Amino acid sequence: MDEMDLSQFREVFVSEAKEHLVSLNAALVELEKKPSNKDVLSDIFRVAHTLKGMSATMGYEKVTNLTHVMEDVLDKLRKSEVQAKGNVVDVIFECFDKLESLITEIETGVESKIDIDGIVHRLQDLIEGKEEKKSPGQKTKEPEAPAVKEARDQEDAAQQAGQQPAEQEAAAGTKKAKTSIRINISHLDTMMNLVGEMVISKSQLEQIAAENQIVALKQTLQQLDRIAVDLQEAVLKTRMVPLSQIFDRYPRMMRDLALKLGKEVDFEIFGADIEIDRMLMEEINEPLVHLLRNAVDHGIEAPDVRAAVGKERKAHIELSARRERGYIAIQVKDDGKGMDPQVVKEKAVQKGIVSEEDAKTMPDDEIFLLICDPRFSTAETITDISGRGVGMDVVKTSLESFNGRLSIDSISGKGSTFTVNLPLSIAIISALLVRVQDETYAIPLNNITEVVPFLRQNLKSIEKKEVIILRNEVLPLIWLEKALGVTKEKDYTEKDNKYVLRVESGNKAVGLVADNFIGRKEIVIKSLSGIMKRARGLSGATILGDGSVVLILDVNNIV
Amino acid sequence: MSTILIVDDSKFMRLTLKNLIEKSFSGAHTVAGEAGSAKEAVQKYQELKPDLVTMDIIMPEESGLEAVKRIVAIDGNAKIIMVSAMGQEKIVEEAMMLGARSFIVKPVKTEDLIKSIEKVIGR
Known part of the structure; x- marks a missing residue:
């Protein structure tokens, strides 16, 4: 291989090696749960073997030597000469971490003198059947030479870097190696933008055809319309990746966290195969990590506490994803101590987040969301639930920045559920164009469940609030012109020929009153900038075929 | 000129092997395709x-041996070179019994590869 310039393969090596490490970590967590699972063990063995072959080909000695010794340990496991539990698993995990540092070193090209002798010796001890003296879970305290210390710092840095989304890019793709290729994400972004621009130009052409009554052009445009829709979908699809790309790294994180905090956790993942826009996935990683950490740290109780209240010592945390119409719901659910709405309420009032009056009528789900207020949590975490507030404001804001919604449900003593609702994509949406006074607005179609003519006889008043009866359902009414502040006359409620749009946000439904509706349109979301960014009730803008700019209503904010 | 199919579950290994073959024979032997699993290989x-x-040996789902078995069943004259890691002599032996013609050891050395390919194709 010497005459070959291997450096050109380094990139492929690094990304494939990282993928292997993610699956090794996930598989070992699995094996630790069920040490007798031969299938998982042979998966680990195979991946380790591939990694060894790869690094030998590239001439990376440290990776080759380390994987070689590791393979020997795995072989012992396979022959049941060593059991996959306690410190055996810990040492192998440490070995994975070391490999990760080594690969990061290869990737960055920064020599950091990573020392593998320590870990190699410990692996060899396992092979020779020497018992490790430390208790499980304890960090090894080898006497560290300065060089080793440095390497360790590097390792830590590398681990932290591993949490960054940038690495996912490398992990993307090769799962279906046989038919896939790697594409720089920026190319896909460009494609997405171009498709967006094309959709706009197409609408402009449609307008010209309509204005000038050109029949032939209209027909061609219908064809173009179909192609544009297909193209849009195809481009969107290229950006979809399975959630497993981030989910796979959580079991290891949860295991380490539980160990560190002295808790016992049974962590389960569902729906990792659900696909999501890659850009969105990058965005949700951090909030999800936060929610999961919170669940272990503050959600669940220590084993003894659980036993004392008659729960199983081992807590259950579940991460699940499912597709709903128009959005993806991701849930983090624990069976820990939960939150008492009364306690949250009292604290929120005490902190001045809500007035006592408002708090009285507040439904539970809104009360729980108060923990996301930055004022809620303080340094002195005395009460049971105060810890829950840590960083929740960050979680909520970052989710909202890409139209995600957080909802919280909790039963005191039984556990909490944090649900994140995400849009399928962030760039192109179907929207209904409505008229309010002289303005046109776009409302995302997935918020709208129904459009009906406004009938005055259905207008009722309950507790001084206007509602409308829609097939036995009482809908609170919101007059868009008032909500948007574009009212011209005082008696706006007196006019007829209006429409009611039934919209849903979270688990609430309301009726929005608009003057008229124009129709359904695919729109490209352009984000607002400057002072517009903070305008309440608006989530963005789009450009229509005639070149006019239309604001997109943020239904969740209006409701 | 002859055509070669590379079977390996690692994209990286396929890439290096392909490069090696194309460079070593300067076009005399070309890589016709790649497969990432035993099933795909067949x-x-x-x-x-x-x-x-x-043919790589250790792959997910089914091993390279399984692929050798099935390819030989389809074509008794199939020419297969096993690409194995060190310490897999037993498996290599089994592969040869099943009909593989030769083997090379990872990490693949250029001269081994050339020798092996010329020996098998020349036959």
């Missing part, structure tokens, strides 16, 4: 009818 073999196959 399918690609039927489709491409390559003159030679390089």
Whole structure:
């Protein structure tokens, strides 16, 4: 291989090696749960073997030597000469971490003198059947030479870097190696933008055809319309990746966290195969990590506490994803101590987040969301639930920045559920164009469940609030012109020929009153900038075929 | 000129092997296709009818041995070179019994590869 310039393969090596490490970590967590699972063990063995072959080909000695010794340990496991539990698993995990540092070193090209002798010796001890003296879970305290210390710092840095989304890019793709290729994400972004621009130009052409009554052009445009829709979908699809790309790294994180905090956790993942826009996935990683950490740290109780209240010592945390119409719901659910709405309420009032009056009528789900207020949590975490507030404001804001919604449900003593609702994509949406006074607005179609003519006889008043009866359902009414502040006359409620749009946000439904509706349109979301960014009730803008700019209503904010 | 099918579950290994073959023979032998699993190997073999196959042994789901078995069943004259890691002599032996013609050891050395390919194709 010497005459070959291997450096050109380094990139492929690094990304494939990282993928292997993610699956090794996930598989070992699995094996630790069920040490007798031969299938998982042979998966680990195979991946380790591939990694060894790869690094030998590239001439990376440290990776080759380390994987070689590791393979020997795995072989012992396979022959049941060593059991996959306690410190055996810990040492192998440490070995994975070391490999990760080594690969990061290869990737960055920064020599950091990573020392593998320590870990190699410990692996060899396992092979020779020497018992490790430390208790499980304890960090090894080898006497560290300065060089080793440095390497360790590097390792830590590398681990932290591993949490960054940038690495996912490398992990993307090769799962279906046989038919896939790697594409720089920026190319896909460009494609997405171009498709967006094309959709706009197409609408402009449609307008010209309509204005000038050109029949032939209209027909061609219908064809173009179909192609544009297909193209849009195809481009969107290229950006979809399975959630497993981030989910796979959580079991290891949860295991380490539980160990560190002295808790016992049974962590389960569902729906990792659900696909999501890659850009969105990058965005949700951090909030999800936060929610999961919170669940272990503050959600669940220590084993003894659980036993004392008659729960199983081992807590259950579940991460699940499912597709709903128009959005993806991701849930983090624990069976820990939960939150008492009364306690949250009292604290929120005490902190001045809500007035006592408002708090009285507040439904539970809104009360729980108060923990996301930055004022809620303080340094002195005395009460049971105060810890829950840590960083929740960050979680909520970052989710909202890409139209995600957080909802919280909790039963005191039984556990909490944090649900994140995400849009399928962030760039192109179907929207209904409505008229309010002289303005046109776009409302995302997935918020709208129904459009009906406004009938005055259905207008009722309950507790001084206007509602409308829609097939036995009482809908609170919101007059868009008032909500948007574009009212011209005082008696706006007196006019007829209006429409009611039934919209849903979270688990609430309301009726929005608009003057008229124009129709359904695919729109490209352009984000607002400057002072517009903070305008309440608006989530963005789009450009229509005639070149006019239309604001997109943020239904969740209006409701 | 002969065509070669590379079978390996690692994209990286396929890439390096392909590069090695193309450089070493300067076009005399070309890589006709790649397969990432035993199943795909059999399918690609039927489709491409390559003159030679390089076969990785340890792969997910089914091993390279399984692929050798099935390819030989389809084509008794199939020319397969096993690409193995060190310490897999037993498996290599088994592969040869099943009909593989030769083997090379990872990390692949250029001269081994050339020798092996010339020996098998020349036959």
